[in-house]
Amino acid sequence: MFLAVLNLNHPAHFLNWGPLSISIPNLVIILVMVFLFILALMIPFPNHSQENKEGEK
Amino acid sequence: MKNQNSFKNYPASQSWSGPKRQYDLIKELVIAIVVVAVLSIGLSALFSSPDERAVTMKSWATHNPIDLAQTAVGELAGTTTSAGYGAPYNQNGSGQSIAFISPQKWLGVRIPINSAQDLVIKPLATSNIPGATDLVSKWNSTSADQQIKWANDFAKAFDKDNALLSANNANVQNSDGKYGPVPAIVNDLLTMARSGALDGALTTSDSPLPTNFTKPLLFLADGGSYFSSIASKYHLQGSQWGVMNETGSWPGQSWLWLFSFWYQIPPFNSSPAGDLWVGLIMGVLTFALLLLPFIPILRRIPYWIPIHKLIWRNWYSDPDSKN
Numbered sequence: 001m002f003l004a005v006l007n008l009n010h011p012a013h014f015l016n017w018g019p020l021s022i023s024i025p026n027l028v029i030i031l032v033m034v035f036l037f038i039l040a041l042m043i044p045f046p047n048h049s050q051e052n053k054e055g056e057k
Numbered sequence: 058m059k060n061q062n063s064f065k066n067y068p069a070s071q072s073w074s075g076p077k078r079q080y081d082l083i084k085e086l087v088i089a090i091v092v093v094a095v096l097s098i099g100l101s102a103l104f105s106s107p108d109e110r111a112v113t114m115k116s117w118a119t120h121n122p123i124d125l126a127q128t129a130v131g132e133l134a135g136t137t138t139s140a141g142y143g144a145p146y147n148q149n150g151s152g153q154s155i156a157f158i159s160p161q162k163w164l165g166v167r168i169p170i171n172s173a174q175d176l177v178i179k180p181l182a183t184s185n186i187p188g189a190t191d192l193v194s195k196w197n198s199t200s201a202d203q204q205i206k207w208a209n210d211f212a213k214a215f216d217k218d219n220a221l222l223s224a225n226n227a228n229v230q231n232s233d234g235k236y237g238p239v240p241a242i243v244n245d246l247l248t249m250a251r252s253g254a255l256d257g258a259l260t261t262s263d264s265p266l267p268t269n270f271t272k273p274l275l276f277l278a279d280g281g282s283y284f285s286s287i288a289s290k291y292h293l294q295g296s297q298w299g300v301m302n303e304t305g306s307w308p309g310q311s312w313l314w315l316f317s318f319w320y321q322i323p324p325f326n327s328s329p330a331g332d333l334w335v336g337l338i339m340g341v342l343t344f345a346l347l348l349l350p351f352i353p354i355l356r357r358i359p360y361w362i363p364i365h366k367l368i369w370r371n372w373y374s375d376p377d378s379k380n
Contacts, residue, residue: 004105025308
């Protein structure tokens, strides 16, 4: 294996709560996905309003 | 003429009279490809990728020969999971069923496997170990009752005293021949496994190319501790939300959380028909999702949680567009 900057080739850490169990890597990915979703909701399309106005002319 | 007029009146055939704006699809595509390529190459350099070595019969024989030997004896005695699984491998078990729903029975034996023959005896018959073919002949010429008695007696003795498999050379002691050819068969199978020949024999028994891993996987899954301890180490067991996880510390398949969830709670985590229960539940839920626009109450959720109004907020902020 090529040496990576961050070595992930070891067992992951897990968060456990009753029957629930999730690895830290999975939790990070889920949080990143939620963050990107919120960003996609909040950030307006570039020049969106300007293009709409041009189209209406 | 009547048909042409009705076609013109069809809404989809009318030209769009609302606002228009330019959209450069090629530019969008190029940006998307460049961003994904930079992310893929950058993240690979940063994190690399899972590179766990394959679990093989050779690694099993090297790291836990006693477990492999005990499992091989179990295959000969017909006491392993695969030997009594039922369809699709054999007719030795009833399979999973709920009331009248028995998909294993309905589909029948599609991949016939006789655990003793296909996982132990036939691979041994392909070996060039001196005397191996004589052992195979002796086993095959004996009655089924005698075969099972030899294997069961040896399994009992083996369970009591693992020293039957000497630690130094990982060879089974024959104990005065009272177990028939079983100890010698297990000896030769271990020799095959240590050399890697058993992996080849199991994966090429049905095709010239080693592409079918059904038999080595069944053999490994029948094992006592070797395979399961590796799975436990990486949280890959069914009881550990295994399908969601990956080897190492890489993220896994978190989108399978709902499938995995049912395996963690009663009664499914202890039901002999657990897989069937989970399959049926997920089928019902998938069907419900498909029919969501027709299900009262559930179809009102977008009105209670109007995320779509956030996405198309410009549209909803225009008083003229609400009609």
